Amino acid sequence: MSAPSDKHAVALEVNGREYRIAVEPRRTLADALREDCGLTGTHLGCEHGVCGACTVLVDGAPVRACLMLAVQAHGRPIRTVEGLAGMDGALHPLQAAFHEAHGLQCGFCTPGFLMLAVGVLEREPDIGDAALREILSSNLCRCTGYQNIVAAVRAGAARMRRSTGHG
Amino acid sequence: MKPAPFRYDAPATLDETLSLLAEAGEHGKLIAGGQSLVPMMNFRLARPGRLFDLNGVAELDFMRVEGARLRIGALTRHAAFHRPPCEGPTGALLAEVVRHVAHYPIRQRGTFAGSIAHADPASEWCLVAATLDAEIVARSRAGERVIAARDFFVASLATALRPDELVTEVRLPVLGARWRTGFCEFARRAGDFAIAMSAVALRLDAGIVREARVGVGGVEDRPSRQPAAEQALAGRPVSPAALAEAADAAAREVKPMTDLHADAAYRRHLVRTTTRRALERAAA
Ligand SMILES: Cc1cc2nc3c(=O)[nH]c(=O)nc-3n(C[C@H](O)[C@H](O)[C@H](O)COP(=O)(O)OP(=O)(O)OC[C@H]3O[C@@H](n4cnc5c(N)ncnc54)[C@H](O)[C@@H]3O)c2cc1C
Ligand code: FES
Numbered sequence: 451m452s453a454p455s456d457k458h459a460v461a462l463e464v465n466g467r468e469y470r471i472a473v474e475p476r477r478t479l480a481d482a483l484r485e486d487c488g489l490t491g492t493h494l495g496c497e498h499g500v501c502g503a504c505t506v507l508v509d510g511a512p513v514r515a516c517l518m519l520a521v522q523a524h525g526r527p528i529r530t531v532e533g534l535a536g537m538d539g540a541l542h543p544l545q546a547a548f549h550e551a552h553g554l555q556c557g558f559c560t561p562g563f564l565m566l567a568v569g570v571l572e573r574e575p576d577i578g579d580a581a582l583r584e585i586l587s588s589n590l591c592r593c594t595g596y597q598n599i600v601a602a603v604r605a606g607a608a609r610m611r612r613s614t615g616h617g
Numbered sequence: 618m619k620p621a622p623f624r625y626d627a628p629a630t631l632d633e634t635l636s637l638l639a640e641a642g643e644h645g646k647l648i649a650g651g652q653s654l655v656p657m658m659n660f661r662l663a664r665p666g667r668l669f670d671l672n673g674v675a676e677l678d679f680m681r682v683e684g685a686r687l688r689i690g691a692l693t694r695h696a697a698f699h700r701p702p703c704e705g706p707t708g709a710l711l712a713e714v715v716r717h718v719a720h721y722p723i724r725q726r727g728t729f730a731g732s733i734a735h736a737d738p739a740s741e742w743c744l745v746a747a748t749l750d751a752e753i754v755a756r757s758r759a760g761e762r763v764i765a766a767r768d769f770f771v772a773s774l775a776t777a778l779r780p781d782e783l784v785t786e787v788r789l790p791v792l793g794a795r796w797r798t799g800f801c802e803f804a805r806r807a808g809d810f811a812i813a814m815s816a817v818a819l820r821l822d823a824g825i826v827r828e829a830r831v832g833v834g835g836v837e838d839r840p841s842r843q844p845a846a847e848q849a850l851a852g853r854p855v856s857p858a859a860l861a862e863a864a865d866a867a868a869r870e871v872k873p874m875t876d877l878h879a880d881a882a883y884r885r886h887l888v889r890t891t892t893r894r895a896l897e898r899a900a901a
């Protein structure tokens with residue numbers, strides 16, 4: 451039987467690329483992304499599920515990466531903020547909207563908000579205002595006062611609909 | 618913070634999981650959604666020596682109506698209730714209540730049965746289970762037993778489950794068309810745990826209450842039915858006076874806790890309000 455500190459071989463499929471890593475079971479997905487894959491765009495604030503800075507997409511759904519173990523993510527498609535911009539560096543429509551609408555100040559919360567919003571808008575491109583605000587209340591921002599985040603996500607949603615031809 | 622070290626197993630079948638639980642005894646812990654357990658492990662409030670991951674046990678991933686019961690398998694996520702999981706008042710109540718359970722990303726992983734097993738006094742699902750007389754199906758290598766919600770919740774974060782037992786499913790009654798349900802929660806922010814909340818179900822016949830279930834949560838160390846409030850309604854027309862009397866009865870009978878979120882007197886006040894509003898929503 452294995453010892454608690456034995457490492458498990460884990461294959462993480464992040465932004466379409468495979469990372470073969472060896473981690474203790476207690477390694478959270480957030481730490482594995484940052485420490486083992488070198489993807490430090492995913493931020494850690496509270497490490498207990500409250501702030502949402504660590505939000506990433508697993509199987510297309512936004513989840514708290516600090517509350518999932520890396521071993522649980524083996525073989526499942528993961529997307530992080532590093533995967534949003536195009537190969538040529540062109541910003542994702544939502545990133546562009548955050549830039550233009552001043553949806554960020556210090557930027558600490560931004561990767562989490564971007565992944566939350568991308569995950570929701572890809573599933574529900576026509577989501578209503580009230581439902582969108584309720585979902586954005588999942589994450590914390592200590593700078594912006596949220597109004598510009600809401601405005602940025604709304605503007606980004608319109609751009610995403612245009613770029614995917616949804617009307 | 619980071620969790621203390623533990624051994625990890627990801628069983629593929631229920632039998633395998635039950636064997637692991639039996640062999641590990643006090644050191645073993647199940648992880649379902651991980652949305653309560655991992656925060657506690659990150660804080661090192663929980664330090665299980667062994668962790669058994671339910672997520673690969675496909676036979677526990679189901680939700681279906683059978684007869685007059687909604688059977689909610691252990692791997693049913695909170696997000697599965699974003700749409701009513703069955704017709705009628707039970708489905709409507711669940712789809713209403715889920716919007717108060719944590720936040721959207723947490724609902725993608727957290728499970729209904731995990732909430733029941735965790736037994737937080739402020740858990741919405743625990744309140745629904747207590748109010749609707751849910752049956753909790755517990756399995757161990759020794760066999761299966763069905764535990765009524767009223768016997769299941771023992772105290773804050775304490776249940777009738779033994780360490781070698783696993784909740785395979787929770788069964789809720791699919792209430793018929795004569796029933797009306799209502800829910801009201803007070804929390805400081807959207808997605809926070811309730812400081813007080815009420816869930817009610819009324820069976821009406823020509824405007825007369827034939828049967829009433831009034832449940833209160835977030836107030837005592839476990840969710841409770843409120844018999845005095847239920848009696849205040851039985852046999853009476855759904856008038857504002859009857860609803861107010863029932864709400865008063867609930868507020869009078871509860872034994873509210875004081876914690877850093879609210880003191881007992883404030884919670885008692887809130888119970889009156891959340892109960893009245895839940896009843897008004899049911900009667901509307
Ligand atoms: C920021 C935040 C806000 C939250 N807000 C709320 C809220 O408002 N309302 C609310 O109700 N919850 C809230 N939660 C908790 C969340 O709903 C959890 O998902 C839920 O309490 C536990 O379900 P889980 O599947 O995640 O269980 P886990 O965290 O995996 O497990 C919790 C406990 O239950 C045991 N367990 C799990 N499944 C079983 C099973 N099938 N049989 C036996 N034991 C089992 C585990 O061993 C563990 O002891 C919040 C969580 C966070 C992080
Ligand atoms: S770091 Fe994960 S929610 Fe705060």
Ligand code: FES
Nearest residue numbers: 555557591592593
């Ligand atoms: S921009 Fe600073 S926390 Fe949100």
